[in-house]
Amino acid sequence: MSRDELNARALAELDALERILAREPVAEEHLELAALVDSVRGCAMKMRPEFSAELAARFEGRGRRLGAGARSSLHTSRRWLGGGRLAFAGGGAVAAAVALTILLSGGVRDALFGGGSTHGTVHTLSPSSGAAKNASRVLRSGAPSTVPHSTPSLGTPEIHQGAGVNGVGATATAPAPSAAATPGSSFAANPPRLIARGSSLTLASPPSQMQAVANQIVAATEQQGGVVEHSNVDVSGPGSYASFSLAVPSGHLGRLIATLSSLASVRALNQTTQDITSSYQGENALLARRLKALASLRTQLATAASATAAADLRKQIGAVEHRITIERATIARLRGEASNATLSVQVVPGAAAKKHAVAVSPLTRAYHDALHALQEILAIALVVLAILLPFALCGLALWWAAAGVRQRARERAMRAAH
Amino acid sequence: MTALTVIPDGGPQASEQFEALYRSCSEDLFGYVASIVRDRAAAEDITAIAFERAYRRRALFDIHRGSPRSWLFAIARNAALDELRRRRRTGALLGDVADERAAEELEELDGDLAERRLLVREGLAALDPRDREVILLKFVGRLSNAELARVLRCSESNAGTRLHRAIERLREVCGVTR
Numbered sequence: 001m002s003r004d005e006l007n008a009r010a011l012a013e014l015d016a017l018e019r020i021l022a023r024e025p026v027a028e029e030h031l032e033l034a035a036l037v038d039s040v041r042g043c044a045m046k047m048r049p050e051f052s053a054e055l056a057a058r059f060e061g062r063g064r065r066l067g068a069g070a071r072s073s074l075h076t077s078r079r080w081l082g083g084g085r086l087a088f089a090g091g092g093a094v095a096a097a098v099a100l101t102i103l104l105s106g107g108v109r110d111a112l113f114g115g116g117s118t119h120g121t122v123h124t125l126s127p128s129s130g131a132a133k134n135a136s137r138v139l140r141s142g143a144p145s146t147v148p149h150s151t152p153s154l155g156t157p158e159i160h161q162g163a164g165v166n167g168v169g170a171t172a173t174a175p176a177p178s179a180a181a182t183p184g185s186s187f188a189a190n191p192p193r194l195i196a197r198g199s200s201l202t203l204a205s206p207p208s209q210m211q212a213v214a215n216q217i218v219a220a221t222e223q224q225g226g227v228v229e230h231s232n233v234d235v236s237g238p239g240s241y242a243s244f245s246l247a248v249p250s251g252h253l254g255r256l257i258a259t260l261s262s263l264a265s266v267r268a269l270n271q272t273t274q275d276i277t278s279s280y281q282g283e284n285a286l287l288a289r290r291l292k293a294l295a296s297l298r299t300q301l302a303t304a305a306s307a308t309a310a311a312d313l314r315k316q317i318g319a320v321e322h323r324i325t326i327e328r329a330t331i332a333r334l335r336g337e338a339s340n341a342t343l344s345v346q347v348v349p350g351a352a353a354k355k356h357a358v359a360v361s362p363l364t365r366a367y368h369d370a371l372h373a374l375q376e377i378l379a380i381a382l383v384v385l386a387i388l389l390p391f392a393l394c395g396l397a398l399w400w401a402a403a404g405v406r407q408r409a410r411e412r413a414m415r416a417a418h
Numbered sequence: 419m420t421a422l423t424v425i426p427d428g429g430p431q432a433s434e435q436f437e438a439l440y441r442s443c444s445e446d447l448f449g450y451v452a453s454i455v456r457d458r459a460a461a462e463d464i465t466a467i468a469f470e471r472a473y474r475r476r477a478l479f480d481i482h483r484g485s486p487r488s489w490l491f492a493i494a495r496n497a498a499l500d501e502l503r504r505r506r507r508t509g510a511l512l513g514d515v516a517d518e519r520a521a522e523e524l525e526e527l528d529g530d531l532a533e534r535r536l537l538v539r540e541g542l543a544a545l546d547p548r549d550r551e552v553i554l555l556k557f558v559g560r561l562s563n564a565e566l567a568r569v570l571r572c573s574e575s576n577a578g579t580r581l582h583r584a585i586e587r588l589r590e591v592c593g594v595t596r
Contacts, residue, residue, distance in 0.1 A: 013582065014563070014578055014581065017581075018562070021556075021557075021560045032594065033585075035534070036538065036585070036588070036589070036592075037557050039535050040542065040553060040554070040557040040558065040588075041449070041557055041558055042531075042535050042538075043535055043538055043539045043542065044449030044450070044452065044453055044554070044558045045449055045452035045453070045458060046445070046448075046449070047444070047445055047448045047462075047465075048458075048462075051462050052444070055440075055465065055466060055469070056440070058469075059436070059437070059440045059473065407571075409503060410496065410499035410500065410503065411499075413506055414454070414499055414502060414547045414548075414551065415547050415548075416502075416506060
């Protein structure tokens with residue numbers, strides 16, 4: 001039965017009851033109810049004066065301490081569960097998670113320190129990867145780590161100490177200057193390495209700018225101490241095309257690629273390195289053996305017993321000298337390969353270069369990195385939520401069930417007590 | 419009926435609010451608890467426990483879920499029922515414990531009044547526990563119907579209905595006619 005369904009008499013009696021409890025006068029017909037209330041209240045136990053005084057001293061004094069800001073240890077522990085402190089702790093946890101995520105992602109670190117950790121690791125870029133658009137930035141900022149400052153001049157082999165990598169397409173790691181300069185260190189244990197480098201770069205430029213780009217490629221190559229070994233520039237409308245075969249001191253290869261990447265959109269970049277140390281050493285050893293054999297033959301020639309024997313020795317000496325010339329040429333070629341890197345540049349028709357890709361500011365980079373970090377945080381939060389939500393729901397259901405069971409047990413206890 | 423509206427978590431008003439709650443509720447709360455457990459010593463303990471818990475949990479009090487008075491009575495009710503459960507588990511004696519102070523009070527009353535109170539006491543004892551609790555919360559605890567609903571965990575209209583029926587049954591068992 002709802003309150004609306006109560007009859008008017010019952011409603012009047014309930015209203016009268018409120019007035020009785022508020023010690024307000026009621027109609028004569030409700031005096032019986034007032035007497036009933038008085039009897040029920042009279043049946044209730046009254047507090048002993050001693051207990052009343054004790055309780056008053058206990059809680060009124062505590063109330064004053066509460067007002068003065070005093071807190072018991074239990075109070076303090078409860079307060080730690082308060083909403084404000086929970087919010088504060090939650091905010092701190094979120095801030096810590098943000099900081100940890102940023103550190104892990106390395107996004108802001110790259111923005112602050114120039115992304116040194118990623119330099120020299122990008123060897124093949126394609127337009128689909130998206131990284132090609134930023135190749136100029138990467139290579140420009142990465143040039144100091146891949147190209148020694150004391151780069152050798154053209155014709156001088158670049159000798160890398162220790163960390164050379166065999167095979168085409170492997171990572172070319174520049175030696176630490178201290179390792180190369182320290183006498184008696186690993187330099188003696190590890191022979192000098194000769195690294196041959198080759199790269200190919202594909203740029204996209206509007207046909208109208210093809211000639212200008214070609215001229216800038218030549219100028220940039222000469223500026224870096226390189227030469228144009230071969231070039232083919234065809235400026236004929238939409239089908240304009242340009243290709244170059246460049247040779248540049250190995251130490252300047254990175255800078256040149258960075259410069260060329262800023263001239264147009266980078267479609268592809270492929271860098272290869274090859275360790276030719278073993279070939280170089282093998283040729284040197286062969287040369288030494290042939291020089292030794294040549295000396296021996298000349299000694300034998302000086303003491304030849306007959307003209308026939310001398311003629312035969314001269315013939316052998318000629319053959320050895322020819323071999324020695326070939327070995328020296330091979331050695332010179334290997335030294336040339338190590339000292340000069342080759343760069344093949346193709347310029348194809350395409351859209352104009354996006355300026356922002358090459359001129360992005362550190363602030364913009366930091367902004368994008370921060371956005372990336374926030375995306376990672378959101379992803380982590382979703383994963384954590386997906387893990388915790390079932391447990392939280394189970395816990396909530398258990399708590400709700402336990403509270404219901406406890407309440408029913410209380411009701412049973414009340415019924416059983418009387 | 420309920421003077422307090424908010425129990426602040428701290429500050430200069432906190433002491434006044436908590437002391438006012440104590441002064442306005444302590445006597446009624448004790449009477450209500452004593453009617454449930456029927457033991458003065460246990461009622462004193464439970465009353466003290468109820469105020470202690472209210473003091474500890476004051477940060478969790480939500481004014482939107484009821485008045486401080488109903489909140490305090492709900493705490494006391496749970497504590498009293500837990501005491502009954504404990505007694506039930508331990509096999510403690512249940513039932514009225516002789517209360518000398520109540521007997522002295524009855525002796526001091528006029529004959530008719532004393533007889534009426536005895537009649538009502540017996541009528542309360544004969545009532546269903548749920549009906550008796552509603553009457554005690556209303557008459558002794560002086561809770562409004564909304565506060566009654568909060569303590570009994572039911573709707574306000576349901577509390578009013580239960581209260582009216584309980585009064586009718588008390589009248590029946592006491593032989594009171596209107």
